[in-house]
Amino acid sequence: xxxxxxxxxxxxxxxxxxxxxxxxxxxxxxxxxxxxxxxxxxxxxxxxxxxxxxxxxxxxxxxxxxxxxxxxxxxxxxxxxxxxxxxxxxxxxxxxxxxxxxxxxxxxxxxxxxxxxxxxxxxxxxxxxxxxxxxxxxxxxxxxxxxxxxxxxxxxxxxxxxxxxxxxxxxxxxxxxxxxxxxxxxxxxxxxxxxxxxxxxxxxxxxxxxxxxxxxxxxxxxxxxxxxxxxxxxxxxxxxxxxxxxxxxxxxxxxxxxxxxxxxxxxxxxxxxxxxxxxxxxxxxxxxxxxxxxxxxxxxxxxxxxxxxxxxxxxxxxxxxxxxxxxxxxxxxxxxxxxxxxxxxxxxxxxxxxxxxxxxxxxxxxxxxxxxxxxxxxxxxxxxxxxxxxxxxxxxxxxxxxxxxxx
Numbered sequence: 001x002x003x004x005x006x007x008x009x010x011x012x013x014x015x016x017x018x019x020x021x022x023x024x025x026x027x028x029x030x031x032x033x034x035x036x037x038x039x040x041x042x043x044x045x046x047x048x049x050x051x052x053x054x055x056x057x058x059x060x061x062x063x064x065x066x067x068x069x070x071x072x073x074x075x076x077x078x079x080x081x082x083x084x085x086x087x088x089x090x091x092x093x094x095x096x097x098x099x100x101x102x103x104x105x106x107x108x109x110x111x112x113x114x115x116x117x118x119x120x121x122x123x124x125x126x127x128x129x130x131x132x133x134x135x136x137x138x139x140x141x142x143x144x145x146x147x148x149x150x151x152x153x154x155x156x157x158x159x160x161x162x163x164x165x166x167x168x169x170x171x172x173x174x175x176x177x178x179x180x181x182x183x184x185x186x187x188x189x190x191x192x193x194x195x196x197x198x199x200x201x202x203x204x205x206x207x208x209x210x211x212x213x214x215x216x217x218x219x220x221x222x223x224x225x226x227x228x229x230x231x232x233x234x235x236x237x238x239x240x241x242x243x244x245x246x247x248x249x250x251x252x253x254x255x256x257x258x259x260x261x262x263x264x265x266x267x268x269x270x271x272x273x274x275x276x277x278x279x280x281x282x283x284x285x286x287x288x289x290x291x292x293x294x295x296x297x298x299x300x301x302x303x304x305x306x307x308x309x310x311x312x313x314x315x316x317x318x319x320x321x322x323x324x325x326x327x328x329x330x331x332x333x334x335x336x337x338x339x340x341x342x343x344x345x346x347x348x349x350x351x352x353x354x355x356x357x358x359x360x361x362x363x364x365x366x367x368x369x370x371x372x373x374x375x376x377x378x379x380x381x382x383x384x385x386x387x388x389x390x391x392x393x394x395x396x397x398x399x400x401x402x403x404x405x406x407x
Contacts, residue, residue: 002388003030005064005072005191006380008199009053009182011042012225012248012323016060017370017377018068021385025210027378028363031067032370035059037225039263044245045080045227047181054188061189067368075191076384077182078199078376079140079174080227083129085122086172086198086241088145089114098163102149107157114169115139122173136176141201141383143170145237170238172198195387200231200241202379203321205386208236209360218317219349221301222376223324225249228297230304232311239311242304246297248324251290258289274328290329298339305343314345321354321375 001021008015014035019027041052065071091114095102123137145168146153149160157165179196186193197205203222208214214236222229225248232239248270256266259282269286272278278286305314324330333339335351354372357365362378370378 002073003068003070004194004381004384004388005061005075006202006377006384007057007060007075007077007191008374008377008380009042009047009057009077009185010037010224010323010376011045011227012037013373014053014056014060015374015377016057016064017374017381018064018070018072019381021381021388022363025385026361026363027381027385029365029368029370030070031064032368032374032377033060033063033065033067035063042226044082045224045229045243045247046083046178047185050181050184050188054185057185057189073192074194074384074388075186076194076202076380076387077186077196078202078380079178079182079196080199080224080229080243081174081178082227082243082245083126083178084140084172084174084198084241084243085125085137086141086170086201086231086238087118087121088168088170088238088240089118089121090166090168091117093165093167095163095165099161101159101161102157102165104158110165110167111142111169114167115142115171118169118171119173122171126173126175130175137173138176138179139171140174140179140196141170141172141198143201143238144168145170145234145239168237170201170240172201172241174198194384197380197383198241199376199379200229200243201238202383203229203375204231204233204238204379205382206356206359206375206379207233207319209382210385211236211360217315218319219305219315220319220321220354221325223247223320223322223330225323228300228304228324229322230301232305232308232314234311234315240308242307244300244304246293246300247322248327250297251293251324251327254293255286255289258292259285270327274326287329290327291333294329294333298333298337301334302339302343312344314343314349316345316347316349318349318351319354320351321372323373325353325372 006017016033018030148166149162220231229243231241
């Protein structure tokens with residue numbers, strides 16, 4: 001199969017991972033690359049300076065291609081930011097002929113109606129937030145969450161009879177300007193862009209792997225440089241994604257302001273916080289600054305999770321990834337504070353730093369320096385496999401739906 005490049009254009013770093021999928025659904029990692037962004041290249045997770053981002057991406061690509069010994073044939077790029085709208089929509093569809101088995105064509109028509117309805121909602125929301133009534137949005141990702149026929153939950157509707165179909169879809173839309181910037185970057189780099197994927201959705205795909213019947217449930221928090229992206233997964237289905245503009249750089253700016261130092265010095269203080277390099281006096285000031293910023297960040301987490309209205313009870317398993325998750329104070333605050341008490345958790349959430357070595361269907365991962373900060377890039381590879389092949393077993397619902405969603 002074609003080699004795929006997962007390109008995560010982040011606020012702090014550009015990360016690239018190249019892989020070759022095999023017939024069993026595994027991804028053989030061929031090479032990795034990483035290059036640091038300069039301030040001003042990105043704004044709230046979106047590309048702000050195309051030529052500058054192209055240069056940084058080139059640095060990462062040189063590294064990954066040297067390790068792989070080849071160029072990737074296809075590329076998947078992530079998109080993030082507060083204007084990315086991902087949500088789960090429930091549509092109740094009454095069939096004209098309940099005694100006739102459901103066909104692929106009928107499911108295709110249902111999917112089109114869901115995507116159209118979700119797109120209208122996303123456009124109105126983005127228009128309201130930007131003050132631009134003429135804003136254009138593009139469908140980025142779609143995925144099945146659940147299906148019911150006449151009140152019975154099923155795994156595959158094709159061939160079933162019944163009068164009422166209730167279907168839940170996750171759909172994600174991005175402003176066209178964000179997608180156009182990504183397309184321009186890929187054109188400048190001479191990359192064949194296979195698809196664009198919403199980043200928290202991609203991380204979820206990394207967690208689920210090639211198992212179409214995965215019962216994985218959890219909350220994924222990707223703490224990047226400019227944004228924090230949250231996804232809720234229930235029984236293998238993505239319930240929705242939310243993003244807000246507080247990330248690692250916000251922590252750095254708080255340190256710089258509190259200690260009266262420049263951005264680069266503050267960044268180094270943040271990176272050294274969990275080491276023995278800082279003296280006690282400086283470390284105490286850094287901790288105080290971080291704690292103030294974390295208080296605001298936690299409010300963002302609560303607000304984002306409150307928006308998951310369709311979820312009866314939020315899953316307790318919380319996986320942290322992204323560069324910002326490396327900070328021990330982030331992990332500790334989530335683990336011991338009471339941020340969850342006003343949210344629909346059955347008990348205190350269990351906080352984990354994502355171990356990419358435990359992600360399914362990855363080969364040769366141990367050969368490369370890949371940690372939780374590469375989770376998005378690894379997820380983008382999985383989205384690439386989905387786009388190319390749909391799914392391995394044709395009789396299963398998600399294989400059929402994957403193909404329908406690509407039409």
